[in-house]
Amino acid sequence: MAGFSCSLQYDQYQTILLGLMMMMTALSLGSFSCVCRAQDPSQLSLDYYSKTCPDAQKVVRTEMECAVKENPRNAAAILRLHFHDCFVQGCDGSILLDDTATLKGEKTASQNANSLIGFDLVDRIKNQLESQCPGTVSCADLLAIAARDATLLLGGPYWDVPVGRKDAKSTSLELADADIPTPDQGLIAQMTKFLEKGLSVTDLVALVGAHTVGMARCASFRGRIYGGFELTSGLGPASEALLGKLRETCPASGGDGNVAAMDYVTPYLFDNAFYESLVAGDGLLGSDQELYSSLVGFETADLVKTYASDAIAFFEQFSESMVKMGNITNPEAGEVRKMCRFVNT
Numbered sequence: 001m002a003g004f005s006c007s008l009q010y011d012q013y014q015t016i017l018l019g020l021m022m023m024m025t026a027l028s029l030g031s032f033s034c035v036c037r038a039q040d041p042s043q044l045s046l047d048y049y050s051k052t053c054p055d056a057q058k059v060v061r062t063e064m065e066c067a068v069k070e071n072p073r074n075a076a077a078i079l080r081l082h083f084h085d086c087f088v089q090g091c092d093g094s095i096l097l098d099d100t101a102t103l104k105g106e107k108t109a110s111q112n113a114n115s116l117i118g119f120d121l122v123d124r125i126k127n128q129l130e131s132q133c134p135g136t137v138s139c140a141d142l143l144a145i146a147a148r149d150a151t152l153l154l155g156g157p158y159w160d161v162p163v164g165r166k167d168a169k170s171t172s173l174e175l176a177d178a179d180i181p182t183p184d185q186g187l188i189a190q191m192t193k194f195l196e197k198g199l200s201v202t203d204l205v206a207l208v209g210a211h212t213v214g215m216a217r218c219a220s221f222r223g224r225i226y227g228g229f230e231l232t233s234g235l236g237p238a239s240e241a242l243l244g245k246l247r248e249t250c251p252a253s254g255g256d257g258n259v260a261a262m263d264y265v266t267p268y269l270f271d272n273a274f275y276e277s278l279v280a281g282d283g284l285l286g287s288d289q290e291l292y293s294s295l296v297g298f299e300t301a302d303l304v305k306t307y308a309s310d311a312i313a314f315f316e317q318f319s320e321s322m323v324k325m326g327n328i329t330n331p332e333a334g335e336v337r338k339m340c341r342f343v344n345t
């Protein structure tokens, strides 16, 4: 299988990349190598797997490098899976569960169906983890680590990922429908959904910066390009050309699955160009443009401007906000799943 052999392939590019990564990892781990807190099982820590699965991070990184090189969209897929995981019952791998006769998963929720991808890649990473350290690394932690690697591999920041999450034994389709924000949502609704998760307005603006990579389906932006695009776009020659192209990709009816990049400047580079596009009025999703153009968005518009002009400020806040989002835990007793798609029998 292409997917499997991929994990054994190393060419020069990858070796150089690995070298760089290891340097960065060494640099950032060096100063944190002793997080000497008493182990509270409900708390996450950096060294949770240091005895039980010391190579866990390396295994995830290797598979992610391979997958992202194969197709950079894989990185976007994983980042989004981690977000949709954490927003429903906390980061507990609930998003990964398949529907079965006895369990209704979250995959058919309105923002997930026909939209989430990357489940095969998660399976591949989990297989590698299971062969190294059976029954040890949770699927929720897998996603948190892989989301960091996804960011890094597309040129974004590195951060240390606290681990020790457990996988849920139940899911909630209702919560998935209620809690995951939608692209036609105004600023107040977006803020409310983030505040309900303990995330601030700053976290909202920084985390949505993940839209600097990846694609959206026509169904997610049709309303925007046939409705409000002219209202917020400067519609200079660049915007007019963009609007024309988007309407070609996404006709007024049909073509729901056709995709366009949310950051049309550098769709697979994790940079701050996404915020520049919002300042130009060219945000693809209505919800994204709201961050800059909403009549009540003084604070968010300021943050968008800051990140548009200061990539380092964006990177620092994104890293911190990702850790904060990753800290949302499910209080219910969980398990370490053997297969991410099914609870253990």
Ligand code: HEM
Residues within 6 Å of the ligand: 073, 075, 076, 077, 079, 080, 083, 114, 115, 116, 117, 181, 182, 183, 185, 190, 207, 208, 210, 211, 213, 214, 215, 216, 217, 218, 219, 220, 285, 287
């Ligand atoms: C108000 C908040 C958010 C809204 C309304 C939103 C909405 C969306 C929508 C509608 C799409 C396109 C899906 C499709 O058409 O199939 C998308 C894609 C994506 N979202 Fe978000 N999102 C939000 C926050 C986030 C956050 C916090 C992250 C991660 C930290 C994230 C990461 C992504 C990524 C990487 C993609 C591209 C996925 C791909 O290429 O397959 N989003 N989002």
Ligand SMILES: *[C@@H]1O[C@H](CO)[C@@H](O)[C@H](O)[C@H]1NC(C)=O
Residues within 6 Å of the ligand: 043, 044, 045, 162, 320, 323, 324, 327
């Ligand atoms: C996340 O949780 C860890 C461990 O429980 C804690 O040390 C850290 O301060 C939290 N970080 C944020 C940004 O909430």
